[in-house]
Amino acid sequence: MRGAHVIIAARNIKAANEAKQAILKNNDNAKIDVLELDLSSLNSVNAFVHTFKALNLPLNILINNAGVMFCPYQLSQDGIEMQFATNHLGRSLMSLIFLLKKF
Numbered sequence: 775m776r777g778a779h780v781i782i783a784a785r786n787i788k789a790a791n792e793a794k795q796a797i798l799k800n801n802d803n804a805k806i807d808v809l810e811l812d813l814s815s816l817n818s819v820n821a822f823v824h825t826f827k828a829l830n831l832p833l834n835i836l837i838n839n840a841g842v843m844f845c846p847y848q849l850s851q852d853g854i855e856m857q858f859a860t861n862h863l864g865r866s867l868m869s870l871i872f873l874l875k876k877f
């Protein structure tokens with residue numbers, strides 16, 4: 775509504791596109807893109823940042839809300855406990871790469 779260009783970063787592209795369509799239904803001027811991001815995967819985090827940078831958009835606000843809570847014990851693709859990988863490592867890595875501008 776304020777004219778921001780919003781990137782929805784999600785592992786579930788179908789759900790993200792549905793969210794995008796729901797927003798566009800209420801505001802057909804909304805600028806929204808969907809990019810794939812699996813926060814539990816360090817490769818996915820790197821790929822997301824590269825794709826975002828290629829868009830040449832400014833990064834003004836980063837909302838790190840995605841997370842899991844008390845999921846059954848499982849390991850991420852990188853062999854790290856899933857809740858720790860998702861809630862801590864993934865978002866910290868993403869924020870660090872953005873801050874350090876190392877792409």
Ligand SMILES: NC(=O)c1ccc[n+]([C@@H]2O[C@H](COP(=O)([O-])OP(=O)(O)OC[C@H]3O[C@@H](n4cnc5c(N)ncnc54)[C@H](OP(=O)(O)O)[C@@H]3O)[C@@H](O)[C@H]2O)c1
Nearest residue numbers: 783784785786789811812813814815839840841842843860
């Ligand atoms: N609800 C509470 O009472 C509460 C309390 C304290 C803290 N929190 C924290 O607040 C945040 C949001 O909670 P919520 O209740 O809204 O949770 P939620 O309904 O389970 O939503 C979590 C979102 O995170 C996404 N997500 C999970 N793992 C992901 C991954 N590896 N990569 C990308 N996206 C991923 C999920 O995507 P999918 O659609 O793909 O599953 C989902 O959209 C979480 O970090 C949670 O730990 C919640």
